[in-house]
Amino acid sequence: MGTRTETTPTPPRAGRSLSRRHLLLTGAAALVAGTAAACGQGQPSGGGSGSAASPSGGASGSSSAGLRPVSVAAIPIVDVAPLHLAKDQGFFEEAGLDVSIEATSGGAIPFPGVSSGQFDFAFGNVVSMMVARSQGIGLKFFCSGSTTTGEPGNDNVALIALEDSGYEDIRDLEGKTLSSNQLANIGDTACRQAMDKAGGDGGSLEFIEMAFPDVQAALENGQLDAGIVVEPFVTPALQAGFVAVSWPYAEANPELDTGGYFASEDTIEKDPELVRSFRAALVKGLEYAQANPDEVRRITGTYTKIDPKVLADVKLPRFRAEFDMAAQEELAATARTYGTIKGELSVPDMFAEL
Structure with missing residues (x-):
C-alpha cells in the first residue's frame, strides 16, 4: 500500500478481437465524444483556460437589464x-x-x-x-x-469489465490493471477506497490513464481488466453486454x-x-x-x-x-x-x- 505505480499496458490477449458489442458502442461514443473530452476531472494547473467562449469579464459592472x-x-x-x-x-x-x-x-x-x-x-x-x-x-x-x-447498480459511475471476465465484485480486481481518465484524482482514489472498504488492498490496484470513450476497446483487446466509465457511457456499455464489477463512488461512501x-x-x-x-x-x-x-x-x-x-x-x-x-x-x-x-x-x- 502507499505509492501508486504506473504500468505498461499489456498486449492483447490471444484470440481476442473486437466483438459486436464494441461496435454497438462506437456510434454512441462518437455522438458523445465532445462531452467526454470535457469530462476530464484533472488536477489544478497553471495553464490557460481553453474555454469555449470568452468569459463575461468577472463580477464587475452591470448588464443592460440592470442585472x-x-x-x-x-x-x-x-x-x-x-x-x-x-x-x-x-x-x-x-x-x-x-x-x-x-x-x-x-x-x-x-x-x-x-x-x-x-x-x-x-x-x-x-x-x-x-x-x-x-x-x-x-x-x-x-x-x-x-x-x-449511494446505490450500487444505480449510479452514474461504474467499473466495467468483459462479460466473461469472471469478476463479480471489486475484491476480484485486487492486483489488476484498471483505467481512470485522470491519474491521481477522484477516480482512482475512490476505487482504492472502495477496495479497502471491501477488505482488499487498494494499493494493489494499478491504473493507466485512459479517456472514457476508449475503455470498451481496451477491455476487448486485453489492455485492461476493468475501466472506469461515467454516464453517458455506463448505460450503453451495460446494454452492449459489458458488466459492472463495481460502482466505486457508491461503494467508497454512499x-x-x-x-x-x-x-x-x-x-x-x-x-x-x-x-x-x-x-x-x-x-x-x-x-x-x-x-x-x-x-x-x-x-x-x-x-x-x-x-x-x-x-x-x-x-x-x-x-x-x-x-x-x-x-x-x-x-x-x-x-x-x-x-x-x-x-x-x-x-x-x-x-x-x-
Missing part, C-alpha cells in the same frame, strides 16, 4: 444540470444576476481560471480541490453540486459528494453578498433538479452532444447543496494514504462559511 453579470466555468456534463436549470428557470435573474455559463474543455481549467479572476465561480471535483488547497491555492467550495446516489461550486478566497472575503445570492439561486436549481429528473435530461441535451436516446436512459447523480463532511474527511485520508495529496490539507478549510 449583475457573473461568469461561471463548468464542464458540459450531466453533473452541472442544476446550474443550467437555475438559469433556465430564472432563479439567477430573480437574484439580480446575469449568469454566463462558460463551457470548459477539461476539469482542471476552472481552477486557474477562478484563481486568476477570469471566472467568478466554477464547478470542480473534490479531489482536485484537495490537491489545489494542499498546494496553497486560495480557493473554497461554497455549495455542493453532484453526489453519488454519502460522497463528488463535485461542487467554488470561488476564490478573495471573492468570498470581499464580496460575500455576491456569493450568497448566487448560492441561493443555485440551491433552487439543485432542488429543482433533484425533484425533476426529466428536466435534468432535457436541459442536459441543450449543452451536450449526448444522443437523446442515450440520454433518456442514463443514470443521474444525486443533487444537494450541503457537503457531507465525514465523507470528505474519509476521501482525503485515502488521498493522503496513496500519495495523491502531498502537502498540508485541512478539510474544513476547503469550505466557505457564508
Whole structure:
C-alpha cells in the first residue's frame, strides 16, 4: 500500500478481437465524444483556460437589464444540470444576476481560471480541490453540486469489465490493471477506497490513464481488466453486454459528494453578498433538479452532444447543496494514504462559511 505505480499496458490477449458489442458502442461514443473530452476531472494547473467562449469579464459592472453579470466555468456534463436549470428557470435573474455559463474543455481549467479572476465561480471535483488547497491555492467550495446516489447498480459511475471476465465484485480486481481518465484524482482514489472498504488492498490496484470513450476497446483487446466509465457511457456499455464489477463512488461512501461550486478566497472575503445570492439561486436549481429528473435530461441535451436516446436512459447523480463532511474527511485520508495529496490539507478549510 502507499505509492501508486504506473504500468505498461499489456498486449492483447490471444484470440481476442473486437466483438459486436464494441461496435454497438462506437456510434454512441462518437455522438458523445465532445462531452467526454470535457469530462476530464484533472488536477489544478497553471495553464490557460481553453474555454469555449470568452468569459463575461468577472463580477464587475452591470448588464443592460440592470442585472449583475457573473461568469461561471463548468464542464458540459450531466453533473452541472442544476446550474443550467437555475438559469433556465430564472432563479439567477430573480437574484439580480446575469449568469454566463462558460463551457470548459477539461476539469482542471476552472481552477486557474477562478484563481486568476477570469471566472467568478466554477464547478470542480473534490479531489482536485484537495490537491489545489494542499498546494496553497486560495480557493473554497461554497455549495455542493453532484453526489453519488449511494446505490450500487444505480449510479452514474461504474467499473466495467468483459462479460466473461469472471469478476463479480471489486475484491476480484485486487492486483489488476484498471483505467481512470485522470491519474491521481477522484477516480482512482475512490476505487482504492472502495477496495479497502471491501477488505482488499487498494494499493494493489494499478491504473493507466485512459479517456472514457476508449475503455470498451481496451477491455476487448486485453489492455485492461476493468475501466472506469461515467454516464453517458455506463448505460450503453451495460446494454452492449459489458458488466459492472463495481460502482466505486457508491461503494467508497454512499454519502460522497463528488463535485461542487467554488470561488476564490478573495471573492468570498470581499464580496460575500455576491456569493450568497448566487448560492441561493443555485440551491433552487439543485432542488429543482433533484425533484425533476426529466428536466435534468432535457436541459442536459441543450449543452451536450449526448444522443437523446442515450440520454433518456442514463443514470443521474444525486443533487444537494450541503457537503457531507465525514465523507470528505474519509476521501482525503485515502488521498493522503496513496500519495495523491502531498502537502498540508485541512478539510474544513476547503469550505466557505457564508
